[in-house]
Amino acid sequence: MANLAKVSEATVSRVLNNVGSMKEETRQRVIDAAKVLNYAPSALARNFATSKSGSIGVILPYLPKVNMFSTYFFSEILSGIGSMSREFGYDLLLLFRPMDDVLNYYSQLFHTHKVDALIVLGSKEDPIELEALRRLKEEGRHFCLINQHYDGEGFSEVDATHEKGSYEAVTHLIQQGYKDIAFINGPDEYSNSRERSAGYRRALHDHGLEVNESLLFRGNFGRKSGHAVAPLVYARLNEVDALFASNDRMAIGLQQGLREIGIPWNQLPAMIGFDDSDIAELTTPSLSSVKVPFFHMGELAAENLLSRLRQSSLGLQDHFQIQLPTELMIRESSLRTESKEE
Amino acid sequence: MANLAKVSEATVSRVLNNVGSMKEETRQRVIDAAKVLNYAPSALARNFATSKSGSIGVILPYLPKVNMFSTYFFSEILSGIGSMSREFGYDLLLLFRPMDDVLNYYSQLFHTHKVDALIVLGSKEDPIELEALRRLKEEGRHFCLINQHYDGEGFSEVDATHEKGSYEAVTHLIQQGYKDIAFINGPDEYSNSRERSAGYRRALHDHGLEVNESLLFRGNFGRKSGHAVAPLVYARLNEVDALFASNDRMAIGLQQGLREIGIPWNQLPAMIGFDDSDIAELTTPSLSSVKVPFFHMGELAAENLLSRLRQSSLGLQDHFQIQLPTELMIRESSLRTESKEE
DNA sequence: CGTCTTTATGTACGCGCGTACATTTTCTCA
DNA sequence: TGAGAAAATGTACGCGCGTACATAAAGACG
Numbered sequence: 001m002a003n004l005a006k007v008s009e010a011t012v013s014r015v016l017n018n019v020g021s022m023k024e025e026t027r028q029r030v031i032d033a034a035k036v037l038n039y040a041p042s043a044l045a046r047n048f049a050t051s052k053s054g055s056i057g058v059i060l061p062y063l064p065k066v067n068m069f070s071t072y073f074f075s076e077i078l079s080g081i082g083s084m085s086r087e088f089g090y091d092l093l094l095l096f097r098p099m100d101d102v103l104n105y106y107s108q109l110f111h112t113h114k115v116d117a118l119i120v121l122g123s124k125e126d127p128i129e130l131e132a133l134r135r136l137k138e139e140g141r142h143f144c145l146i147n148q149h150y151d152g153e154g155f156s157e158v159d160a161t162h163e164k165g166s167y168e169a170v171t172h173l174i175q176q177g178y179k180d181i182a183f184i185n186g187p188d189e190y191s192n193s194r195e196r197s198a199g200y201r202r203a204l205h206d207h208g209l210e211v212n213e214s215l216l217f218r219g220n221f222g223r224k225s226g227h228a229v230a231p232l233v234y235a236r237l238n239e240v241d242a243l244f245a246s247n248d249r250m251a252i253g254l255q256q257g258l259r260e261i262g263i264p265w266n267q268l269p270a271m272i273g274f275d276d277s278d279i280a281e282l283t284t285p286s287l288s289s290v291k292v293p294f295f296h297m298g299e300l301a302a303e304n305l306l307s308r309l310r311q312s313s314l315g316l317q318d319h320f321q322i323q324l325p326t327e328l329m330i331r332e333s334s335l336r337t338e339s340k341e342e
Numbered sequence: 343m344a345n346l347a348k349v350s351e352a353t354v355s356r357v358l359n360n361v362g363s364m365k366e367e368t369r370q371r372v373i374d375a376a377k378v379l380n381y382a383p384s385a386l387a388r389n390f391a392t393s394k395s396g397s398i399g400v401i402l403p404y405l406p407k408v409n410m411f412s413t414y415f416f417s418e419i420l421s422g423i424g425s426m427s428r429e430f431g432y433d434l435l436l437l438f439r440p441m442d443d444v445l446n447y448y449s450q451l452f453h454t455h456k457v458d459a460l461i462v463l464g465s466k467e468d469p470i471e472l473e474a475l476r477r478l479k480e481e482g483r484h485f486c487l488i489n490q491h492y493d494g495e496g497f498s499e500v501d502a503t504h505e506k507g508s509y510e511a512v513t514h515l516i517q518q519g520y521k522d523i524a525f526i527n528g529p530d531e532y533s534n535s536r537e538r539s540a541g542y543r544r545a546l547h548d549h550g551l552e553v554n555e556s557l558l559f560r561g562n563f564g565r566k567s568g569h570a571v572a573p574l575v576y577a578r579l580n581e582v583d584a585l586f587a588s589n590d591r592m593a594i595g596l597q598q599g600l601r602e603i604g605i606p607w608n609q610l611p612a613m614i615g616f617d618d619s620d621i622a623e624l625t626t627p628s629l630s631s632v633k634v635p636f637f638h639m640g641e642l643a644a645e646n647l648l649s650r651l652r653q654s655s656l657g658l659q660d661h662f663q664i665q666l667p668t669e670l671m672i673r674e675s676s677l678r679t680e681s682k683e684e
Numbered sequence: 685c686g687t688c689t690t691t692a693t694g695t696a697c698g699c700g701c702g703t704a705c706a707t708t709t710t711c712t713c714a
Numbered sequence: 715t716g717a718g719a720a721a722a723t724g725t726a727c728g729c730g731c732g733t734a735c736a737t738a739a740a741g742a743c744g
Contacts, residue, residue: 008724013702020703021721023710038446043454045700048390049729055435063425066417071620075413082438083405091456092436093397096424104380112385114433223624252624259626278413282565282594284601284626350694355732362733363691387730391699 005033016041047113055091056081056302057115059106061122063096068222069122070249072277073294077146080298081119088306090116097122106132110141117305118143119298124189125150142309144301144320147292149191156319158301162192165290165326166199169272170244172288172328174207176336178242178270182215184229184254185246196246196274215240219250226250230257233269241269242334248273248280248289255283255333271333285332293324300324347375358383389455397433398423398644399457401448403464405438410564411464412591414619415636419488422640423461430648432458439464448474452483459647460485461640466531467492484651486643486662489634491533498661500643504534507632507668508541509548511614512586514630514670516549518678520584520612524557526571526596527588538588538616557582561592568592572599575611583611584676590615590622590631597625597675613675627674635666642666 002009007026014020015030033039047054058081060066060074082092093115098105109115118136123129123145133155136143144156173181183200186193204211217232219225226245233240233254245251251273258268273280276291304320344351349368356362357372375381389396400423402408402416424434435457440447451457460478465471465487475497478485486498515523525542528535546553559574561567568587575582575596587593593615600610615622618633646662 009701010703010725011723014723017702020723023722026722038453040450040454042393042700043456044386044390044393044395045455046702048386048699048731049701049703051384051386051729053386058436063421063428066421071413071417074417075408078436079405079408082436086405086438094400094420094424094434094436096428108382111380112382114385223620256624278565279621279624282598282621282624351731352695352733353693356693359732362693365692368692384730388732390701390729391731391733393699 001033001037001039004037005030013041051113052116053093053113054089055093055115056085056305057093057095057109057118059095059097059118059120059123061097062099066096068220070221070247070275070277070279072279073147073275074121076294077121077298080295080300081302082298084299084302085306088302088310090302090306102128103132103135106143107135107139107141110136110139116142117309119301119305120145121147123148124187125191126189142305144305146297146301147192147294149195149321151191154319156304156321158297158304158320158322158324159192160292160297160324160326162195162292162326163199163202165274165292165328166196166244167203168199168326168328169274169288169290170200170203171207172330173242173244173270173272173334174203174209176242176270176334179209180212180215180240181209181242181244182217182233182236182240182269183244183246184217184219184226184250186219186221186250193246200244212239219246219253221247221250223249223253223256226253226255227257228253230254230261234258234261234263237263237269243269243271245271245273248275248277248287251287251289252279252283255287268333270336276327276329280329281331283333288331288334289329291327291329293326297324343375343379343381346379347372355383393455394458395435395455396431397435397457398427398647399435399437399451399460401437401439401460401462401465403439404441408438410562412563412589412617412619412621414621415489415617416463418636419463419640422637422642423644424640426641426644427648430644430652432644432648444470445474445477448485449477449481449483452478452481458484459651461643461647462487463489465490466529467533468531484647486647488639488643489534489636491537491663493533496661498646498663500639500646500662500664500666501534502634502639502666502668504537504634504668505541505544507616507634507670508538508586509545510541510668510670511616511630511632512542512545513549514672515584515586515612515614515676516545516551518584518612518676521551522554522557522582523551523584523586524559524575524578524582524611525586525588526559526561526568526592528561528563528592535588542586554581561588561595563589563592565591565595565598568595568597569599570595572596572603576600576603576605579605579611585611585613587613587615590617590619590629593629593631594621594625597629610675612678618669618671622671623673625675630673630676631671633669633671635668639666 002012012030014022015027085092146158149157149159185197188194201211217229219229251271273287273289276289280287280289300322344354354372356364357369427434488500491499491501527539530536543553559571593613615629615631618631622629622631642664
């Protein structure tokens with residue numbers, strides 16, 4: 001390579017990285033030679049020399065539990081991260097959270113130089129996870145959580161306005177004339193479950209309604225857990241006229257469950273889900289939902305991380321906390337007219 | 343590290359890789375020292391020294407087009423690949439097919455040592471793609487296609503019995519008494535589209551039915567393309583009593599389209615989709631579908647690739663071609679009784 | 685106990701880049 | 715045209731492992 005272009009290895013390196021100054025003619029000579037030999041520098045050696053992996057890790061939940069989350073959630077976020085990473089010339093390393101040893105795992109990903117930055121998806125509050133994240137922060141690593149907030153920790157986060165989204169959804173139901181609104185929430189280990197609950201309560205309160213504790217149900221974000229709640233809801237159907245679910249999958253599971261119990265199509269309670277995943281418009285009636293801009297959240301997480309990485313000379317301690325707005329998508333399931341008469 | 347354990351660097355390396363012979367006492371001394379110092383060898387240096395990246399690349403379609411495929415498809419396959427890779431100690435590098443320059447891209451991934459093996463998803467027959475794959479084969483690379491077959495090329499492939507699945511689905515419809523079965527297929531660039539078409543034709547033929555060319559429609563696997571076909575189907579509704587779609591998303595789009603046109607719920611034609619994605623049981627009526635074992639396909643692809651990688655000393659030229667069975671999942675949409683009366 | 689074999693450990697070097705520094709070439713302006 | 719500055723290129727070395735080979739320690743056996 002260096003021979004063919006009649007220059008030193010160093011010059012080759014400079015040309016290919018566009019570093020330092022060089023004569024245009026030399027530059028061309030090197031580029032031509034590279035083309036002739038179909039030469040490309042070894043990413044491995046380059047990464048080793050610079051001690052940068054050139055890739056950004058994305059932590060996904062422990063594999064068997066991946067299905068607890070909607071595939072929509074991951075695919076949107078991953079696409080967002082992927083599109084931004086590509087612009088920065090980084091690759092995506094997919095990492096599944098190990099069953100044990102999370103504590104060392106996160107930290108060692110950096111220590112062994114497997115990743116230059118980390119994006120954590122599906123994180124939930126538990127002592128070990130928290131400690132692992134704190135350690136990353138102490139070590140000055142570049143990492144970011146998506147769709148999860150840890151209070152007072154100062155982690156970098158990209159989140160959405162779950163409380164507000166929830167508030168608007170419930171308000172919409174109230175404005176449609178519903179008063180007895182059941183709420184099926186996800187696990188409290190997720191900050192957005194807690195926020196959605198808060199939004200639900202605030203909406204009721206602001207409109208002079210009481211929270212009926214017996215109308216609060218708990219699922220795990222899976223469709224089946226929504227399905228499992230159906231009998232409980234059915235038992236109180238006379239005191240319920242609308243349902244608000246903490247995600248679409250539970251909403252749909254619940255809808256199916258109620259229908260299987262035998263509630264006729266046009267007597268289903270009004271219903272709103274959360275996430276506005278692609279399945280929301282597949283059901284009959286189509287499901288109103290609170291849209292969360294997952295794709296954009298992925299983009300922002302990657303962008304902030306990578307741009308900080310680029311000028312890593314600066315003090316690393318500045319973190320970012322971004323909250324993107326949600327948007328209520330009104331469909332048939334929450335409207336008095338269409339959904340009921342058809 | 344070496345000092346603390348009072349051994350040479352070489353011994354440390356041997357202990358951590360469990361290579362060569364060593365005294366048990368020394369071994370412990372090294373392990374203890376490693377624990378004390380929280381030492382882990384740099385993956386980067388190790389990869390460089392062995393010139394192996396330790397990760398396996400997964401090619402996904404050009405990003406904006408990812409949504410053409412069902413997220414179910416990717417998430418299942420990725421999970422399968424991921425679970426097997428983890429067992430082999432490999433990581434997953436997510437790679438989006440570039441818009442241009444595919445030809446060099448694939449090959450250079452190996453040349454620059456970014457990946458040790460490649461799994462290509464969403465591949466479709468086009469001259470450049472084919473040439474890029476041929477080049478990989480010439481270079482003796484370890485790679486594998488999932489859910490796509492190239493005739494007579496001798497690529498490693500993990501596929502499913504699409505023809506048979508299609509045959510069984512159509513046969514089922516015929517046995518339910520349907521005779522005029524429209525078929526909405528995906529693009530012919532995908533081998534499984536062609537196979538599904540073949541299965542459809544064979545089933546009709548075996549049961550003494552003619553193929554009515556005016557009942558063949560074409561979509562692009564997206565829900566909208568199914569939706570777009572609805573008016574065309576509607577125009578011939580008197581000559582159609584059942585619909586077979588080449589994937590679930592088109593089936594559901596079609597179903598929605600027909601309903602929007604005003605076909606009452608209980609007069610929808612019978613319908614069967616393909617893939618058996620999670621959305622098949624979300625619709626009303628629930629959608630019969632041909633199940634494709636994507637997760638297992640991902641596992642097998644990774645397993646075969648990685649086990650060959652392990653004993654890479656052998657001649658690399660042996661390829662594998664695996665076909666997994668599909669399974670017809672019968673639900674409401676294809677049954678005379680339930681779906682029609684309810 | 686001495687020699688030969690086996691086992692355990694140390695030494696030295698290369699993997700293929702990036703880059704600080706040394707050196708050469710080219711340019712500038714008197 | 716020559717000295718000094720700027721631009722272009724070359725030289726040398728390190729990044730942190732794995733590993734072939736050399737060497738030392740431990741066993742085997744007569």
